[in-house]
Amino acid sequence: MSLVNVFNEWDPLEEIIVGTAIGAQLPRPDISVHAIDFPELRAIADIPTGPFPKHIVEETEEDLALFIETLEDLSVVVRRPEAQDHSIEFSTPHWTTDGLYNYCPRDIILAMGNSIIEAPSPLRSRFLETQAYKDIFIDYLRSGTKWISAPRPRLTDDSFAEPDGFKVCLKNTEPMFDAANVLRMGRDLLYLISNSGNELGAIWLQNLLGSDYKVHTCYNLYNQKHIDTTFTLLGPGLALVNPERVNEHNLPEVLRKWDLIWFDSVVDVGSATPNPLSSRWIGINFLMVNPSLAIVEERQTPLRKCLELHGIETIPLRLRHPRAMGGGFHCASVDVRRRGTLESYVE
Numbered sequence: 001m002s003l004v005n006v007f008n009e010w011d012p013l014e015e016i017i018v019g020t021a022i023g024a025q026l027p028r029p030d031i032s033v034h035a036i037d038f039p040e041l042r043a044i045a046d047i048p049t050g051p052f053p054k055h056i057v058e059e060t061e062e063d064l065a066l067f068i069e070t071l072e073d074l075s076v077v078v079r080r081p082e083a084q085d086h087s088i089e090f091s092t093p094h095w096t097t098d099g100l101y102n103y104c105p106r107d108i109i110l111a112m113g114n115s116i117i118e119a120p121s122p123l124r125s126r127f128l129e130t131q132a133y134k135d136i137f138i139d140y141l142r143s144g145t146k147w148i149s150a151p152r153p154r155l156t157d158d159s160f161a162e163p164d165g166f167k168v169c170l171k172n173t174e175p176m177f178d179a180a181n182v183l184r185m186g187r188d189l190l191y192l193i194s195n196s197g198n199e200l201g202a203i204w205l206q207n208l209l210g211s212d213y214k215v216h217t218c219y220n221l222y223n224q225k226h227i228d229t230t231f232t233l234l235g236p237g238l239a240l241v242n243p244e245r246v247n248e249h250n251l252p253e254v255l256r257k258w259d260l261i262w263f264d265s266v267v268d269v270g271s272a273t274p275n276p277l278s279s280r281w282i283g284i285n286f287l288m289v290n291p292s293l294a295i296v297e298e299r300q301t302p303l304r305k306c307l308e309l310h311g312i313e314t315i316p317l318r319l320r321h322p323r324a325m326g327g328g329f330h331c332a333s334v335d336v337r338r339r340g341t342l343e344s345y346v347e
């Protein structure tokens with residue numbers, strides 16, 4: 001049986017890939033890094049670059065080790081990427097870059113049904129990032145998993161219009177998206193249109209998945225990058241919503257009949273770096289182990305209380321640098337197998 005078998009964000013978790021902070025660095029700046037990671041900065045020359053401070057890498061590795069131990073205690077199989085040297089430059093005929101990190105497998109790997117899909121990231125620095133997962137994917141392949149890599153995008157300079165703060169400037173020139181632009185809810189998938197995902201990417205994904213699934217493009221929610229600090233899907237018909245981004249006008253149609261928790265008490269844990277890769281909303285980027293158990297960053301006390309009021313127990317764990325590194329427990333992992341079947345959660 002395929003080791004990859006997952007249809008949503010909440011069924012009982014059986015296997016997961018957890019990222020690593022080893023080798024993490026900020027790549028050489030370009031227009032995609034500007035639009036997706038640093039829209040608050042005026043010029044490309046202002047964008048920070050180079051290795052993450054040693055203490056951030058070491059503390060994140062310690063925190064991930066405890067996350068993994070906790071998952072293993074819950075009988076979840078955990079796999080890790082190979083560490084890579086992201087400072088090595090690489091090129092296509094059109095451009096040269098270096099890499100970012102392997103901290104957020106969520107961003108570049110989409111597990112859906114019995115398929116593993118390597119996403120066509122609009123960030124040049126992530127062009128080769130899935131190489132760190134090849135041996136894992138080969139194991140999955142041998143077990144019957146379908147292994148698909150989306151068409152590699154050209155990523156020429158004209159993929160983006162001139163970055164203009166928080167406006168969408170990713171063009172629709174070819175399919176481009178990060179896997180973290182997608183949330184899985186059985187037969188329906190949410191797909192955020194933003195600087196890290198365009199409409200051709202949604203069409204590519206829809207055509208790949210076929211008529212058993214419906215990819216719902218969502219607009220005007222959050223223009224910068226991923227969807228997993230805007231919604232957290234908790235269980236069948238229940239979601240946590242970021243009220244700073246979502247309102248009754250832009251709420252995706254498929255969520256209208258769901259019970260929504262409009263959660264406004266996220267704790268800003270700050271950042272040890274001046275230009276963090278994520279906003280304070282990284283606090284709602286947590287992992288469902290099953291519909292009544294979540295792994296949550298320990299400083300998010302109001303969130304824990306809120307989930308517990310809704311019958312969801314929480315395991316608080318330390319994660320010291322979610323803003324600097326751009327990922328909470330959801331981003332820093334990709335769940336590939338959950339016990340469950342393909343269902344519709346929308347009437």
Ligand code: DAV
Pocket residue numbers: 104107180225226228229277278279280281282326327331
């Ligand atoms: O809200 O700053 C972080 C994206 C993490 N994958 C935010 C988006």
